Amino acid sequence: xxxxxxxxDMALFxxxxxxxxxxxxxxxxxxxxxxxRSTVDVGSLSLVGSPLLAKSFPPIRNCKFISSEKAIExxxxxxxxxxxxxxxxxxxxxxxxxVKDAPTYLQIEGWPEKILFIYPE
Numbered sequence: 001x002x003x004x005x006x007x008x009d010m011a012l013f014x015x016x017x018x019x020x021x022x023x024x025x026x027x028x029x030x031x032x033x034x035x036x037r038s039t040v041d042v043g044s045l046s047l048v049g050s051p052l053l054a055k056s057f058p059p060i061r062n063c064k065f066i067s068s069e070k071a072i073e074x075x076x077x078x079x080x081x082x083x084x085x086x087x088x089x090x091x092x093x094x095x096x097x098x099v100k101d102a103p104t105y106l107q108i109e110g111w112p113e114k115i116l117f118i119y120p121e
Contacts, residue, residue, distance in 0.1 A: 001086065001087075001088055002088070003031060003088045003089065003090050004044075004045075004046065004047070004087065004088065004089050004090070005089075005090050005093060006032075006046070006047040006048070006049060006063075006089045006090060006091055006092075006093050006094050007046065007047075007048055007049070007093055008048070008049045008050070008051050008061075008093060008094065009048055009049075009051075010050065010051050010052075012046065012048040012066055013048050013049065013050045013051075013062075013064065013066075015048075015066050016066075017064040017065060017066065017109050017110065018038075018042045018045055018064075018065045018066055018067035019038055019039075019040055019042065019067070020036040020037065020038045020042060020045070020065060020110070021036060021037050021038065021110070022034065022035070022036050022065075022108075022110045022111050023035040023036055023037060025108065025111055025115065027091075027115065027117070029120055030090060030091050030092050030117070030119075030120045031088050031089065031090060031091070032047065032088070032089045032091050032115070033086065033087075033088055034047075034065070034085075034086065034087045034088075034089065035084075035085075035086050036065075036084070036085055036086075036087075037082050037083065037084045037085075038082070038083045039082060039083070040083065041083055042067040042068075042083065043067050043068040044067075044068040045065045045066065045067060045068070045085075045087060046065070046066045046068065047063060047064075047065055047089040047091075047094075047108075048063065048064060048065075048066050049061045049062070049063045049093075049094045049106070050062045050063070053096055056105070058096070058102075058103035058104050058105050058116070059096045059104055059105065060104075060105040060106075060107050060114065061094055061096065061104055061105070061106055061107070062107050062109070063094065063106050063107065063108045063109070064108065064109040064110070065108075065109075065110070091106070091117050092119065092120070092121075094106060094117065095117065095119045097119065098119060098121075099119060100119060100120070100121055101118055101119065102118070102119040103116060103117070103118050103119075104116075104117050104118075104119070105117070
């Protein structure tokens with residue numbers, strides 16, 4: 001599975017979040033693994049972080065998943081298909097410092113817990 005690069009971009013962050021339900025999030029080193037489902041085809045997803053950081057230690061960066069396509073809600077009562085996916089995102093671009101062992105909390109919309117990311121290199 002290819003690894004997508006996360007980005008910090010205020011214009012993208014201001015877009016509406018993708019209409020997905022996050023089933024699980026896990027991390028393997030600097031890679032975030034997202035398992036999700038949706039009742040609409042969301043196209044490809046991007047993990048976008050806000051350039052603003054909350055003043056705390058470690059700093060908190062708000063993030064969300066953005067769809068590459070405008071999802072169209074299905075109004076058909078008989079519509080039962082569920083789209084599911086597993087995606088991999090490189091978290092390094094979301095760090096507040098690109099220094100080995102620098103910690104950053106990631107607060108992802110749609111996920112109740114902050115994720116502690118420690119820069120690996």
